[in-house]
Structures are given as structure tokens and as C-alpha cells.
Amino acid sequence: xxxxxxxxxxxxxxxxxxxxxxxxxxxxxxxxxxxxxxxxxxxxxxxxxxxxxxxxxxxxxxxxxxxxxxxxxxxxxxxxxxxxxxxxxxxxxxxxxxxxxxxxxxxxxxxxxxxxxxxxxxxxxxxxxxxxxxxxxxxxxxxxxxxxxxxxxxxxxxxxxxxxxxxxxxxxxxxxxxxxxxxxxxxxxxxxxxxxxxxxxxxxxxxxxxxxxxxxxxxxxxxxxxxxxxxxxxxxxxxxxxxxxxxxxxxxxxxxxxxxxxxxxxxxxxxxxxxxxxxxxxxxxxxxxxxxxxxxxxxxxxxxxxxxxxxxxxxxxxxxxxxxxxxxxxxxxxxxxxxxxxxxxxxxxxxxxxxxxxxxxxxxxxxxxxxxxxxxxxxxxxxxxxxx
Numbered sequence: 110x111x112x113x114x115x116x117x118x119x120x121x122x123x124x125x126x127x128x129x130x131x132x133x134x135x136x137x138x139x140x141x142x143x144x145x146x147x148x149x150x151x152x153x154x155x156x157x158x159x160x161x162x163x164x165x166x167x168x169x170x171x172x173x174x175x176x177x178x179x180x181x182x183x184x185x186x187x188x189x190x191x192x193x194x195x196x197x198x199x200x201x202x203x204x205x206x207x208x209x210x211x212x213x214x215x216x217x218x219x220x221x222x223x224x225x226x227x228x229x230x231x232x233x234x235x236x237x238x239x240x241x242x243x244x245x246x247x248x249x250x251x252x253x254x255x256x257x258x259x260x261x262x263x264x265x266x267x268x269x270x271x272x273x274x275x276x277x278x279x280x281x282x283x284x285x286x287x288x289x290x291x292x293x294x295x296x297x298x299x300x301x302x303x304x305x306x307x308x309x310x311x312x313x314x315x316x317x318x319x320x321x322x323x324x325x326x327x328x329x330x331x332x333x334x335x336x337x338x339x340x341x342x343x344x345x346x347x348x349x350x351x352x353x354x355x356x357x358x359x360x361x362x363x364x365x366x367x368x369x370x371x372x373x374x375x376x377x378x379x380x381x382x383x384x385x386x387x388x389x390x391x392x393x394x395x396x397x398x399x400x401x402x403x404x405x406x407x408x409x410x411x412x413x414x415x416x417x418x419x420x421x422x423x424x425x426x427x428x429x430x431x432x433x434x435x436x437x438x439x440x441x442x443x444x445x446x447x448x449x450x451x452x453x454x455x456x457x458x459x460x461x462x463x464x465x466x467x468x469x470x471x472x473x474x475x476x477x478x479x480x481x482x483x484x485x486x487x488x489x490x491x492x493x494x495x496x497x
Contacts, residue, residue, distance in 0.1 A: 113140075113141060113142055113143040114208045114209070114484070115143045115145055115206065115207040115208045116136045116142050116143065116144055116208065116211065116484055117145040117147065117202070117207035118132070118133060118136075118144070118147070118213075119147045119149065119210065119212070119213075119219070120146070120149075120213070121151065121222075122150060122364070123151070123152065123157065123158045123160050124216075125213045125214070125216070126152065126160050126164065126395070127288055127395040128213050128287055129213050130291055130395070130477075131294075131476060131478075132287050132476070132477045133169055133477075135477040136481050136484075137169070139485060142484070145207055146170070146171045146172055147172060147174075147175070148173075148174045149174065149175045149176065149197065150218035150364070151178060151218070153174055153176060154176075154364075157361070157391070158361070158391045160392070161174065173201045173204070175194075175197040175201065176197075177194040177196075178218075178364060179193070182366055182367065183366045184333065186366070187217050187245075187365070187366050190217070193221075194220075194225075195225050198225045198226075203229065207231060209231070209484055210223075211234045211235075211480075212235045213236050214250065215237070215238075215246040215247070215250035215253065217249060219249065223253050223256050226256075227256045232258045232489070232491060233253075233256055234257065234484060235253050235254060235256075235257035235259070235261065236261045236480070237250075237261075237262065237263050237286065238251075238257065238262055238271055239254065239270040240270075240436055241270075241436060242413075242435065242436045243430075243433065244332045244335075244365075244431070244432050245333040245334060246333075247434075254274055254276065255274070255275075257276075258280060258489050258491070258493060259280055259487060260276055260281040261282055262281060262282065262283055263285055263471050263472060264285070265283055267283070268281050268283045276496060277496050278496075279489075280487075280489055282483055284479040284480055285472015285476040286417050287476040287477055288414075288417055289418065289421050289471055289472050289474045289476065290474050290475065290476050290477050291395050291396075291399065292399050292422060293473075295395070295396050295399045296403065304397075304400060305320065307358075307393070311392070311394075311397070312391055313390040313391065314389050315379070315384075316385050316388065318356040318357075320356060320358075320404075322356075323355065323356070323460075324355065324356040324358060324405055324406060325355050325356070325405060325406055325407055325408075325456070326359075326405040326408045326409070327346065327350070327357060327358070327409045328359075328408065328411075328412035329343060329359075329362065329410035329411055330363045330410070330411060330412065331363075331366060332431055333365050333366045335367075335431065336366045339367030339368075339371050339374075340373065343362075343371045343374040343375065344374050345447050345449045346410070346447075346449075347375070348449040349409075349450075349452035349453045350384075350387070352449070353453070354384075355386065356388075357386055357387050358390065359388070359390070360390055360392075360393065361392070375389060398414075399418065402414070402418055403422050403424070406459070406460045407424075407425045407426065407427060407460055408424050408425070408427070409429065409455075410429055411428060411432035413433060413436065415428055415433075416428070416439075416471075417471045420467075421467055421468065421474070423441060423464045423465040424441060424464075425443075425464065425465065426441055426443065427442075427443050427444075427445050427452060427456050427459060428443070429445050429446070430446065430447045439470055440465065443458060443459060
């Protein structure tokens with residue numbers, strides 16, 4: 110009897126889901142593949158936007174859910190959370206016995222499942238490897254590359270870099286960024302573009318904003334290697350926004366070390382200034398976020414979405430600080446330091462410029478199907494060796 114190839118996907122954050130949903134759909138719809146789904150880390154915590162219900166609403170059923178994040182959002186809790194993740198995920202993988210585990214990107218929670226799978230002789234497929242950035246993600250990304258058997262990179266630049274790292278050329282595939290599949294589909298179908306409904310449908314703090322005459326979008330996360338500067342960095346961004354006083358939608362930071370200091374900075378700013386122009390959301394569905402990016406005057410912060418999604422959409426972006434250092438970018442991005450005046454200058458230039466032409470530097474929006482086909486057909490040895 111024919112046995113389906115089991116493809117296990119671990120989702121550890123809200124960003125992970127949008128970066129892998131199209132792959133989940135393609136695997137689920139392929140009659141030769143079986144989708145296995147694990148949720149953990151901040152993806153199942155309410156304060157970071159628990160996405161378990163959203164995933165089930167989208168037609169996916171998690172096989173296992175685990176909790177491993179220790180409170181604190183500092184370097185010590187990141188390390189301990191990673192250790193707990195290894196313990197929890199190894200037991201789950203032992204039950205599921207997948208043929209492949211797909212590891213998404215470069216966040217610290219991904220390291221847990223990577224190490225567990227490697228020690229358990231489970232083949233690893235890695236998306237979005239070979240890119241260059243700042244923060245601890247830079248080290249984690251390349252470490253996962255050295256564990257992975259199949260490399261599903263987002264651009265030619267990354268493909269060449271992974272091969273230079275000693276990986277077998279026949280294991281490296283430039284499939285584009287799976288996140289763009291959702292972007293492309295959402296812009297075509299236009300299913301969640303009523304931006305005024307955001308304030309009725311999604312939890313947040315702040316007044317109801319009028320978005321008709323233009324608005325700013327802010328997504329700023331901690332830089333773990335600059336952990337002690339997190340509060341200062343968000344205060345500089347908020348100072349620039351307070352000069353502009355343009356209606357602004359801001360997303361809550363992720364769970365990385367320094368998150369608590371960014372959160373404190375936002376709370377203190379709101380208490381001190383009571384800004385009527387600011388609304389902060391803990392979490393938004395990717396469909397809503399895409400339309401915000403499509404219509405915003407400018408995206409400000411250090412999220413990779415500005416470089417990935419923004420390139421495809423043509424979103425004007427002011428990328429702040431070092432978190433995305435050296436990541437491939439299109440001409441829609443202006444770089445600014447963690448400095449109020451630099452941020453102000455960049456935002457004003459982007460507002461004046463307006464929307465940019467779409468760029469395909471991160472793919473054509475067909476990554477999910479490509480990845481499913483590769484995993485279905487590929488046959489590589491479990492034992493890896495360096496290729497030079």
C-alpha cells in the first residue's frame with residue numbers, strides 16, 4: 110500500500126504562519142503528501158496574538174500544541190525557552206515520525222525544532238535561508254542552513270550564498286518567498302480591504318482613526334544584539350510620529366529579547382501624550398495587513414515585511430536601525446538610523462514619492478506549489494557532508 114510522505118510544519122509566531130500558509134495549503138491538497146502541524150512558542154500566547162483559532166478557521170488542524178516560552182523577553186529567557194522547546198518538540202516529533210520537518214526562517218524558536226529533528230534523524234527543509242541581516246537571527250539562520258537537507262531560498266542571491274556555505278547545489282532551490290503567495294492572492298481577490306472595519310473586528314488600544322486621507326503603518330521589533338537600547342529605539346520612532354501626527358496604526362512587537370522594553374515605551378508614550386492619532390493592535394490577520402501595506406503612505410520600522418511584501422506591493426518603507434542589515438531590498442526602501450530626525454526625513458521623502466512599481470526580487474507568488482512538488486519528489490541522503 111502506498112504511504113504518503115509526511116511533511117511536518119512548526120509554527121512558532123504569527124509571522125511564521127503568513128510565511129508558510131501557502132505551503133500548508135499546497136501540501137494539504139497534494140494526494141501524495143500528508144500535512145502534520147505543530148504550534149508552539151508565541152503563536153499560542155494571547156499577549157502576542159494567539160493564532161490557533163485563526164489557523165483552525167482557515168481549515169488546518171494542529172496535531173500538537175506545546176508551551177515553552179518563559180516570561181521576561183530577555184536573553185536569558187530566550188535561551189531557556191529554546192531549551193524547553195527542544196524537550197517538548199522532540200517528544201512530539203517522536204510521535205509524528207515525519208519524513209520532513211519544514212523550518213521557517215530564522216527566529217530563535219525555530220532552533221529548538223531544528224536541533225530536535227537533527228538528533229532524531231529527521232530530514233529538514235529550510236525556507237528563506239542564505240539571507241543577511243542583523244540581530245541574533247543572522248546567526249540562527251545560517252546555523253539552521255548547516256542542519257538542513259533541502260534549502261528553499263527566496264532569491265538568487267541567497268541561493269549562491271547557501272552554496273558557498275558548502276551545501277550541495279542540487280539541494281538548493283530558488284522558490285521565492287512563500288509569504289508573497291498570500292500577498293498576490295489577497296491583492297487579486299481583494300477580500301479584506303475595508304480598513305475602517307479593523308477597529309470593530311480586531312482587538313487594539315487607541316481611538317478609531319479616519320484612514321481615508323492617508324495613514325502610517327508601524328512595525329518595530331527588538332534587536333536582540335542591541336537589547337539594552339530597545340526602549341530608546343522605540344522612543345525615537347514615537348518622537349518622529351509625534352511630530353507628524355498622521356493617523357498611525359502600530360503593531361505590537363514580537364517576543365524577542367527587548368520586547369518588554371518596547372512595550373513599556375509604547376505604554377508610557379500613550380500615557381504621557383494621549384495621542385489621538387495612534388491605534389495599536391496586538392495582532393492582525395495577514396489579509397488585513399496586506400491591504401494596510403497596499404494603502405499606507407509609509408511603513409516604518411524594522412520588519413522584514415517592508416523588504417519582502419513591500420517590494421512586491423510597492424509600499425514606501427522607512428527601514429529603521431540594523432535589524433534588516435544587508436537584506437536584499439528594492440528601491441522602495443529608505444534606510445534610517447534610530448534617530449528621530451532621520452526617521453522624519455525618510456517618512457517625508459516617502460510620502461512625497463508615493464507608491465513604487467512592483468518588484469519580483471522575492472519571487473512571483475507561486476512558492477507554495479513549488480515547495481510541495483520539491484518535497485514530494487526529492488530524495489537526498491540523511492547524512493550531510495560539506496561540499497568542498
